[in-house]
Amino acid sequence: MSVSLFLAVLAVLSFAGFHLGRSRAVVSAGGRLSRLHSVPSYYGLYVAMWVGLPALMLFALWTGLEGSIVDGMVRSSLPAAMAGLSPQEINLIMVDIHNLAYGNITSRVPDPALLTAAEHYKSLRGIGNGALAVVMLALACAGLYYARQRIEPGLRARNQVEKVVNIFLILCSLVAILTTVGIVLSLLFEAIRFFTKVSPAEFLFGLQWSPQTAIRADQVASDGAFGAVPLFTGTLLIASIAMVVAVPLGLMSAIYMSEYAPPKVRGSVKPVLEILAGIPTVVYGFFAALTMAPFVRDVGQSLGLSVSSESALAAGVVMGVMIIPFVSSLSDDIINAVPQSLRDGSYGLGATKSETIRQVVLPAALPGIVGGVLLAVSRAIGETMIVVMAAGLAANLSANPLDAVSTVTVQIATLLVGDQEFDSAKTLSAFGLGLVLFTVTLGLNIIALRVVQKYREKYD
Amino acid sequence: MTDIISTPRAAAPYQTDDFSARLKKRYAAERRFKLYGMAAIGVALAMLAVLLASIVSQGYTAFAQHDLALEIHFDPAEIDPQGTRDPDTLSDANYAALARNALLAVFPEVESRADRRRLTAMISNGAAFELRQMVMDDPSLIGTRKSVNLALASDYDQLLKGNIDRHVPETDRKVTDQQIAWIDKLVSNGNIVNGFNWRLFLNGDSRDPELAGLKAGIVGSFLTLLVTLGLAIPIGIAAAVYLEEFAPQNKLTDLIEVNINNLAAVPSIVFGLLGLAVFLNALNMPRSAPVVGGIVLALMTLPTIIISGRAALKAVPPSIREAALGVGASPLQVVTHHVLPLAMPGMLTGIIIGMAQALGETAPLLMIGMIAFIVDTPSGFGDAATVLPVQIFMWADSPERGFVERTSAAIMVLLAFLIAMNAIAVVLRKQFERRW
Numbered sequence: 001m002s003v004s005l006f007l008a009v010l011a012v013l014s015f016a017g018f019h020l021g022r023s024r025a026v027v028s029a030g031g032r033l034s035r036l037h038s039v040p041s042y043y044g045l046y047v048a049m050w051v052g053l054p055a056l057m058l059f060a061l062w063t064g065l066e067g068s069i070v071d072g073m074v075r076s077s078l079p080a081a082m083a084g085l086s087p088q089e090i091n092l093i094m095v096d097i098h099n100l101a102y103g104n105i106t107s108r109v110p111d112p113a114l115l116t117a118a119e120h121y122k123s124l125r126g127i128g129n130g131a132l133a134v135v136m137l138a139l140a141c142a143g144l145y146y147a148r149q150r151i152e153p154g155l156r157a158r159n160q161v162e163k164v165v166n167i168f169l170i171l172c173s174l175v176a177i178l179t180t181v182g183i184v185l186s187l188l189f190e191a192i193r194f195f196t197k198v199s200p201a202e203f204l205f206g207l208q209w210s211p212q213t214a215i216r217a218d219q220v221a222s223d224g225a226f227g228a229v230p231l232f233t234g235t236l237l238i239a240s241i242a243m244v245v246a247v248p249l250g251l252m253s254a255i256y257m258s259e260y261a262p263p264k265v266r267g268s269v270k271p272v273l274e275i276l277a278g279i280p281t282v283v284y285g286f287f288a289a290l291t292m293a294p295f296v297r298d299v300g301q302s303l304g305l306s307v308s309s310e311s312a313l314a315a316g317v318v319m320g321v322m323i324i325p326f327v328s329s330l331s332d333d334i335i336n337a338v339p340q341s342l343r344d345g346s347y348g349l350g351a352t353k354s355e356t357i358r359q360v361v362l363p364a365a366l367p368g369i370v371g372g373v374l375l376a377v378s379r380a381i382g383e384t385m386i387v388v389m390a391a392g393l394a395a396n397l398s399a400n401p402l403d404a405v406s407t408v409t410v411q412i413a414t415l416l417v418g419d420q421e422f423d424s425a426k427t428l429s430a431f432g433l434g435l436v437l438f439t440v441t442l443g444l445n446i447i448a449l450r451v452v453q454k455y456r457e458k459y460d
Numbered sequence: 461m462t463d464i465i466s467t468p469r470a471a472a473p474y475q476t477d478d479f480s481a482r483l484k485k486r487y488a489a490e491r492r493f494k495l496y497g498m499a500a501i502g503v504a505l506a507m508l509a510v511l512l513a514s515i516v517s518q519g520y521t522a523f524a525q526h527d528l529a530l531e532i533h534f535d536p537a538e539i540d541p542q543g544t545r546d547p548d549t550l551s552d553a554n555y556a557a558l559a560r561n562a563l564l565a566v567f568p569e570v571e572s573r574a575d576r577r578r579l580t581a582m583i584s585n586g587a588a589f590e591l592r593q594m595v596m597d598d599p600s601l602i603g604t605r606k607s608v609n610l611a612l613a614s615d616y617d618q619l620l621k622g623n624i625d626r627h628v629p630e631t632d633r634k635v636t637d638q639q640i641a642w643i644d645k646l647v648s649n650g651n652i653v654n655g656f657n658w659r660l661f662l663n664g665d666s667r668d669p670e671l672a673g674l675k676a677g678i679v680g681s682f683l684t685l686l687v688t689l690g691l692a693i694p695i696g697i698a699a700a701v702y703l704e705e706f707a708p709q710n711k712l713t714d715l716i717e718v719n720i721n722n723l724a725a726v727p728s729i730v731f732g733l734l735g736l737a738v739f740l741n742a743l744n745m746p747r748s749a750p751v752v753g754g755i756v757l758a759l760m761t762l763p764t765i766i767i768s769g770r771a772a773l774k775a776v777p778p779s780i781r782e783a784a785l786g787v788g789a790s791p792l793q794v795v796t797h798h799v800l801p802l803a804m805p806g807m808l809t810g811i812i813i814g815m816a817q818a819l820g821e822t823a824p825l826l827m828i829g830m831i832a833f834i835v836d837t838p839s840g841f842g843d844a845a846t847v848l849p850v851q852i853f854m855w856a857d858s859p860e861r862g863f864v865e866r867t868s869a870a871i872m873v874l875l876a877f878l879i880a881m882n883a884i885a886v887v888l889r890k891q892f893e894r895r896w
Contacts, residue, residue, distance in 0.1 A: 162792045172698035176719045186737030249500045256497025280820025282849045286856045291514045321507045354493035382727025384823035434733045445725040
């Protein structure tokens with residue numbers, strides 16, 4: 001039975017449970033619905049929950065565990081000749097067994113032992129599925145019986161149903177925490193494995209990044225260098241170019257929009273500017289690589305400068321354009337939050353509009369704007385596609401915006417794309433970089449959110 | 461009769477030259493400042509215009525394609541010598557030869573082997589598959605003659621579109637003078653037809669630009685978004701409702717709030733690392749599959765949905781809740797019967813914005829292996845699949861001239877989807893918005 005069939009059967013049973021429970025409640029009230037504690041539908045829902053939820057939980061538990069249980073049983077039944085193999089080889093054999101069982105192509109000519117193992121695997125899965133179906137059905141029926149028995153006019157069905165819904169709501173809100181925990185744990189776990197191979201000091205302060213590690217011991221250039229400083233500087237270089245573009249443009253357009261623009265202009269220009277924020281980053285990357293980079297190179301060459309074909313400048317400028325709406329909408333909010341009385345006071349003293357903005361509004365809005373800019377910086381640091389497509393792969397330790405530099409996100413992406421094995425320092429280093437990226441952006445975000453919030457409270 | 465009246469008044473401070481010079485300067489500064497603002501908006505809008513213009517100008521040509529219209533003889537001796545109509549025989553036949561013979565028939569004067577090979581290189585590799593498909597679909601074609609539009613190899617398509625310059629020296633371009641002469645003869649014979657490029661929408665990915673299409677990417681994006689929708693909407697709405705309507709003010713809910721705000725600003729690639737480490741390595745879920753992609757994108761878009769959902773719930777006036785509570789509804793009934801329906805349009809906008817974000821996202825999907833070269837259209841949530849933005853990324857990396865055009869066209873398709881989604885969001889908001 002497939003997953004969808006399981007779920008469909010369960011849905012049908014729950015639906016039936018709903019109607020059974022509802023009609024039973026109506027009957028038990030003896031025609032006077034006011035005798036019931038809750039509205040009849042709640043009795044239906046009560047039964048449906050008893051039918052559906054236990055079986056669903058079992059189903060989720062089983063789908064989560066089935067793979068490893070069955071694998072373990074097949075593994076222990078492998079012939080003794082295979083027992084001496086290394087874990088990696090056993091894993092390869094397991095993959096072949098899976099492929100054989102599903103009729104896919106295998107990496108080797110199947111020998112009889114493998115075929116029997118595959119048969120074994122297939123039969124175990126079959127038994128597992130059958131048993132699951134039987135147990136789920138039994139659970140659903142038991143739930144139906146139990147819940148239906150309990151229905152009587154005094155049953156507080158609504159409260160019970162609401163309790164379950166409340167638990168569901170709480171679980172859903174916990175997903176955010178779970179996600180954060182998952183991110184932190186997965187990054188930490190893999191990064192610690194990386195740091196057992198490469199010392200954290202070398203990683204954080206080393207000046208050389210070339211993560212190519214040898215597959216054979218005698219290979220040329222066999223030991224990779226994992227000094228991430230060139231990546232940090234590259235990231236900072238591109239992010240600062242982006243901020244140089246985004247902050248003045250974003251801030252000035254926010255000022256114009258909130259202080260000068262007539263409502264009509266504001267109403268039409270604002271959504272158009274927001275299109276910039278909605279364009280996928282891969283599109284910006286394509287634009288940066290195909291239009292901006294050659295343009296920068298041609299201009300540079302006509303000025304007699306040597307510009308590499310993948311310059312930090314091109315990637316940074318395009319990233320800056322991407323961030324403009326982010327900066328402008330954040331500053332717009334904050335400028336609008338400055339109370340009108342401050343402006344009126346300034347006008348009353350005879351200041352012009354621009355003087356008011358520069359000397360009253362902006363200083364008042366400054367902390368909020370700084371917070372917004374910090375958020376934008378964290379965005380620029382974490383941006384991937386533009387730099388993957390338009391910045392270089394070679395990690396140069398350079399502050400020249402016309403050079404090709406590489407960034408943290410570029411390295412993460414290139415290290416983990418394609419097939420990898422997860423015990424080499426090369427792939428694990430991506431998680432070390434990910435940890436740094438996460439920590440830095442998290443720190444920036446926390447500071448920025450604090451600053452923005454604190455500022456906003458002032459005029460409330 | 462006092463001194464004050466009779467004393468000549470000193471010149472008012474605003475009448476001095478000094479003052480008017482200062483005033484002039486201040487007004488000039490005012491005008492300049494306003495101009496800076498307009499210039500900033502102008503630059504931003506100009507960048508948007510340049511971006512869109514460069515994509516459209518590079519990509520619009522990909523929607524049309526030149527085909528080679530050839531009179532194909534479905535030669536029974538070539539396809540099915542025994543006349544058994546056995547599907548295996550039919551599928552193994554040499555269809556490339558049919559196309560080659562048809563093209564050589566147009567150029568009887570081409571004699572030497574080398575020339576013939578260069579001539580037949582103008583037919584795309586995909587032509588044989590297209591012919592095979594026609595015969596497999598309708599075996600009665602065997603033995604007949606029919607004019608068929610076959611894909612022209614990309615370089616010649618680019619030549620006819622003017623993307624390859626005829627006037628540069630022969631050594632600097634991919635097409636020889638002789639081949640240009642052949643193409644010109646085909647054009648004057650009427651063997652080249654220019655039509656809508658159906659292959660762009662009906663084919664999967666291919667290494668040959670003239671055959672590469674978006675179908676696999678579109679279907680993959682659709683499946684991935686379906687998973688994202690299925691997870692993000694119920695979880696997002698439930699979380700927003702809990703936090704806004706039921707949650708007590710305590711450490712736990714504070715923690716949840718801080719977490720949601722922070723998650724909204726975590727770089728997307730970190731979500732990819734999460735997917736790789738947890739879903740692929742720890743839980744052994746299938747690589748490159750829409751399920752995993754959908755889950756990762758759902759986790760990524762959840763903060764957006766929750767934050768906008770809470771804003772929408774907050775906008776529902778308390779009087780509604782109080783009235784419902786007053787007639788005896790339970791808190792949950794208040795929410796499900798009154799608050800949620802009223803907040804739904806606002807929540808919907810947040811959901812659509814989140815979905816648009818998910819549709820355009822690339823980096824986390826690269827991490828979970830959705831970058832695999834996929835020709836077949838995925839048929840389920842566990843199949844290896846690719847999505848539109850990843851396909852754009854892969855095509856952008858391809859060196860062939862034909863792929864530049866295709867990439868731009870794919871971007872236009874993606875933007876069209878995004879604009880459609882946003883338009884729906886705007887319409888829905890307009891339709892259901894209620895002012896209190």
